[in-house]
Amino acid sequence: MTKILAVDDSNSLRQMVVFTLKQSGYDVVEARNGTEGLQKAKAGQVDLVLTDVNMPEMDGITLVRELRALPSYKFTPILVLTTEAGTDKKQEGRAAGATGWLVKPFSPDQLIATVKRVLG
Amino acid sequence: MNMGMNIGTTPAHPQANDFTGTGGEGDQFLTFILAGEEYGVDILRVQEIRGWTRTTAIPNAPHYLRGVINLRGTIVPIIDLRERFSMQPLEYGPTTVVIVVRAQGERRDRIMGIVVDAVSEVYSLKTSDLQPPPDLGSVVDEQFLQGLATVEGKMIILLDIDRLLNTGALEAEQVME
Amino acid sequence: MSIDISQFIQTFLEESFEGLDTMESLLLTLSADDSESIDAIFRAAHSIKGGAGTFGFGEVAHFTHGVETLLDEARAGRRLVSPEMVTLLLASVDCVRSMLVAARDGTTLDRARVAAIGRDIETSLKSGVGDQATSDQFAKSSAENTSRQPSAERNGWRIVFIPEVNVMRSGNDPLRLLQALEEFGEIKVTCHTAGLPSFDDLNPEECYLAWEILLEADTTRDSIAEVFEWVDGQCELTIEPLSEFTETMPQENSKLHAHLDVPEEGPGSTIQDSAIVEKVAPTANRNRGDSGSIRVNTDKIDALINMVGELVITQSMLGQLGLKLQSGTNEQCIEGLLEGLAQLERNTRELQENVMSIRMLPISFAFNRFPRMIHDLSESLGKQLKLKLTGEQTELDKNVLEKITDPLVHLVRNAVDHGIETPDVRVTAGKPAVGTVHLNAYHKGGNIVIEISDDGAGLNKARILAKAVERGLVPAGQALTDEQINDLIFAAGFSTADAVSDLSGRGVGMDVVRRNIKALGGSVEILSREGHGSSFIIRLPLTLSIMDGQLIEVANQSYVIPLISIVESLQVQQDSVKSVAGRGMVYRLRDEYIPVLFMQELLGTYIGNSKQLTDSLLVVVETEGQRAALVVDDLLGQQQVVIKALETNFKKVAGLSGATILGDGTVALILDVSGIISLSRHNLGLTRSIRTEEIKAA
Numbered sequence: 005m006t007k008i009l010a011v012d013d014s015n016s017l018r019q020m021v022v023f024t025l026k027q028s029g030y031d032v033v034e035a036r037n038g039t040e041g042l043q044k045a046k047a048g049q050v051d052l053v054l055t056d057v058n059m060p061e062m063d064g065i066t067l068v069r070e071l072r073a074l075p076s077y078k079f080t081p082i083l084v085l086t087t088e089a090g091t092d093k094k095q096e097g098r099a100a101g102a103t104g105w106l107v108k109p110f111s112p113d114q115l116i117a118t119v120k121r122v123l124g
Numbered sequence: 125m126n127m128g129m130n131i132g133t134t135p136a137h138p139q140a141n142d143f144t145g146t147g148g149e150g151d152q153f154l155t156f157i158l159a160g161e162e163y164g165v166d167i168l169r170v171q172e173i174r175g176w177t178r179t180t181a182i183p184n185a186p187h188y189l190r191g192v193i194n195l196r197g198t199i200v201p202i203i204d205l206r207e208r209f210s211m212q213p214l215e216y217g218p219t220t221v222v223i224v225v226r227a228q229g230e231r232r233d234r235i236m237g238i239v240v241d242a243v244s245e246v247y248s249l250k251t252s253d254l255q256p257p258p259d260l261g262s263v264v265d266e267q268f269l270q271g272l273a274t275v276e277g278k279m280i281i282l283l284d285i286d287r288l289l290n291t292g293a294l295e296a297e298q299v300m301e
Numbered sequence: 302m303s304i305d306i307s308q309f310i311q312t313f314l315e316e317s318f319e320g321l322d323t324m325e326s327l328l329l330t331l332s333a334d335d336s337e338s339i340d341a342i343f344r345a346a347h348s349i350k351g352g353a354g355t356f357g358f359g360e361v362a363h364f365t366h367g368v369e370t371l372l373d374e375a376r377a378g379r380r381l382v383s384p385e386m387v388t389l390l391l392a393s394v395d396c397v398r399s400m401l402v403a404a405r406d407g408t409t410l411d412r413a414r415v416a417a418i419g420r421d422i423e424t425s426l427k428s429g430v431g432d433q434a435t436s437d438q439f440a441k442s443s444a445e446n447t448s449r450q451p452s453a454e455r456n457g458w459r460i461v462f463i464p465e466v467n468v469m470r471s472g473n474d475p476l477r478l479l480q481a482l483e484e485f486g487e488i489k490v491t492c493h494t495a496g497l498p499s500f501d502d503l504n505p506e507e508c509y510l511a512w513e514i515l516l517e518a519d520t521t522r523d524s525i526a527e528v529f530e531w532v533d534g535q536c537e538l539t540i541e542p543l544s545e546f547t548e549t550m551p552q553e554n555s556k557l558h559a560h561l562d563v564p565e566e567g568p569g570s571t572i573q574d575s576a577i578v579e580k581v582a583p584t585a586n587r588n589r590g591d592s593g594s595i596r597v598n599t600d601k602i603d604a605l606i607n608m609v610g611e612l613v614i615t616q617s618m619l620g621q622l623g624l625k626l627q628s629g630t631n632e633q634c635i636e637g638l639l640e641g642l643a644q645l646e647r648n649t650r651e652l653q654e655n656v657m658s659i660r661m662l663p664i665s666f667a668f669n670r671f672p673r674m675i676h677d678l679s680e681s682l683g684k685q686l687k688l689k690l691t692g693e694q695t696e697l698d699k700n701v702l703e704k705i706t707d708p709l710v711h712l713v714r715n716a717v718d719h720g721i722e723t724p725d726v727r728v729t730a731g732k733p734a735v736g737t738v739h740l741n742a743y744h745k746g747g748n749i750v751i752e753i754s755d756d757g758a759g760l761n762k763a764r765i766l767a768k769a770v771e772r773g774l775v776p777a778g779q780a781l782t783d784e785q786i787n788d789l790i791f792a793a794g795f796s797t798a799d800a801v802s803d804l805s806g807r808g809v810g811m812d813v814v815r816r817n818i819k820a821l822g823g824s825v826e827i828l829s830r831e832g833h834g835s836s837f838i839i840r841l842p843l844t845l846s847i848m849d850g851q852l853i854e855v856a857n858q859s860y861v862i863p864l865i866s867i868v869e870s871l872q873v874q875q876d877s878v879k880s881v882a883g884r885g886m887v888y889r890l891r892d893e894y895i896p897v898l899f900m901q902e903l904l905g906t907y908i909g910n911s912k913q914l915t916d917s918l919l920v921v922v923e924t925e926g927q928r929a930a931l932v933v934d935d936l937l938g939q940q941q942v943v944i945k946a947l948e949t950n951f952k953k954v955a956g957l958s959g960a961t962i963l964g965d966g967t968v969a970l971i972l973d974v975s976g977i978i979s980l981s982r983h984n985l986g987l988t989r990s991i992r993t994e995e996i997k998a999a
Contacts, residue, residue, distance in 0.1 A: 058348070
């Protein structure tokens, strides 16, 4: 089963993302910040990472950079969840190695469409 | 008291059926005996009937409050109805029972026990068939009476349990929760 | 597939309120160079905005966007954190909170205020240091919006896509991009392999291919560009209408080769120095996590506590059985029973401690409102204030916590209003201009102690006394101790404020504060030094549902006295009993004369004393600095009792604080010591007349 790591410090957004993905038949691993996300990614290979940018402990950009440095995540799609104001965040995210981004606010349908696009 | 008018349960009186036994339509009342008279309370308010058990006296309480008991973990006050109506006290015996009722009040519902001489029957009565309380002659304060009914030739005094258990020293005070 | 997002709204609201609390508390302690706090405040605003947009709170998202932008500039160092900005941000926090509350409860929102604060934020954004950056950002995003206008071009498109060799390092797969294009319509793809190196030089992690795609679809250039948005900058992309397309492929190919010759330096391999490195979250956050993440339905807790109550009852029942058996014969059986009892007792205690701990919350839940209050009071009263909080992690029962909050608010207001002087007065008095209010909490015995201290003027005893005489609370010329004078401020309707201020003169007096504290089974004491400040010391039980009690017997009935109020128990010494005219009887205990209270009369259960006074026992109790010696018939055991309210099915009874159920299933009443002492004052005449007769007879 395709496994997705969802990283967000906001409980409500994370719950929404996780619920939506599970409804669509994905296996989902949750984390509340970059540090936890990195741990979980190391603990078991995932096929896609969805991460928020602004988080305590370790932000999303750092997480992307850390993941890309791992051999097993060299080519794994990583999507950054960002807000419309964060144009520089998109660039920063990509500079760190993110595959792409999903602009908040997004609907469950948009989320699934984007995930499908990345995972094929 | 004018008791004659309700006697005569002939088939010509269709309502008469409502006054016989436990069946039929209308509200059900549990009746009990107190100093030779039969009293009734709305059966929906009756939680259980139990024997007399020793109570714990409450300091400086009115004489008719026998005290409190433990009813499955909650503290329930027990009121002696003979004392409440200033009747001759009766030594508690094997037939003495406590009827545990739910008294609805303006502020909250409370569970209380009333001590009576003995439990009698359950009757179905139509509220429309109740007689207004008599102007005189009852030992029970008129304000606590819901009405009178006649069943099988007997007079039953229906008590307004809410008013009885929410008046005077029993009145629930405002509780800050 | 449709997903109902409303199911997440509750969580969103909860986390948003927490976020707002975090913002508020950090803003109140914010200094200009505290980048860690600014980051945390920004993050909170950012999360609220993100969630609000997602869960359909457009108004909140819009409002928070301005707040977030201000904070973003502050954290990027483009904007100075001024006191005015803090005040504006605090007001914004209030606005967002009120918007969310209105959305949650369906209450009306003060839109005028929200609009006014919103305008202030906009003004601030325009005029602030970060002017340039902000308007740039807005300009950019609005430009983005306009460029997304759909164009009316039709027929189809020719797309040339030449990715950089390292494109796959970002997790992008050219194949997926082609698949995405396929969704628009039929595509014809030509793959150009000219860039492929010899097999030996081939790095399987790199992409050497280029594609030419002919897309016949009724779509816009923008939607095609959107497909390649994620690889923008990592590829060369040409999108042109099929109608304009001419055979130029050879040229394209040479372009492609030229491109591939460029040494590898995609943005994917650079790490920007400016990346924000988040530090470890401040401890305040961690604390919030600890206490905020436990949400237990109080009904469940109450049910658990009832279970524990039953367990306690079973235990004492078994205890009695054991004692009965002990007088019998079967020794082995008794031994096993007692062993089991010890086990049960231990289990009971453990279970009880665990269960109680669920209800325990740190007092920071009550304290955390004060930074904001002090900030606001400081502004409205023109006083300079500093708040010191210690012992915030001290835990107490949730019920007690909820009920003590209002009295605390009142005492803190009072300390600021009446205690702390204006800066000029303080400086003249040789004190620092900034006044300090100190809230401290700690456990002592079975109690929690909360101290509210200020370094203000202290209680003005002369003025209090004068006021009390004027109000007829004490007769003129009566000599009072300092404590008695201080105590007068707790008298009903007492107020010494020269002008009734907005804060303290709101009709809620100190008498209410003391009454509320007493209702919780606690006490309040004042320490004050004129010119140096005052301390209000509150003592409260940790919990309201279980306590240690001493069982006593009066007129063949068991009662419980809270162990905490018992000073000592002793046998009556006849020559220590004195009758004092007009004051009933007193007992001389060492150098102290303590009023004697005869429990049989006080409890209205006088059974014509079977015992002589000398056979009776005295239980010396103390509450709020008053002592009394209770005459009881017998002392029984000590045990923990589960407190049951009498008012559930009856009403409050003077002199009793509740009831409990003993091992044999009977009810024992719990004495309220201060209530007993006040009862005794009413009954003094009666007590004296009966007892004097008996003493004479003896």
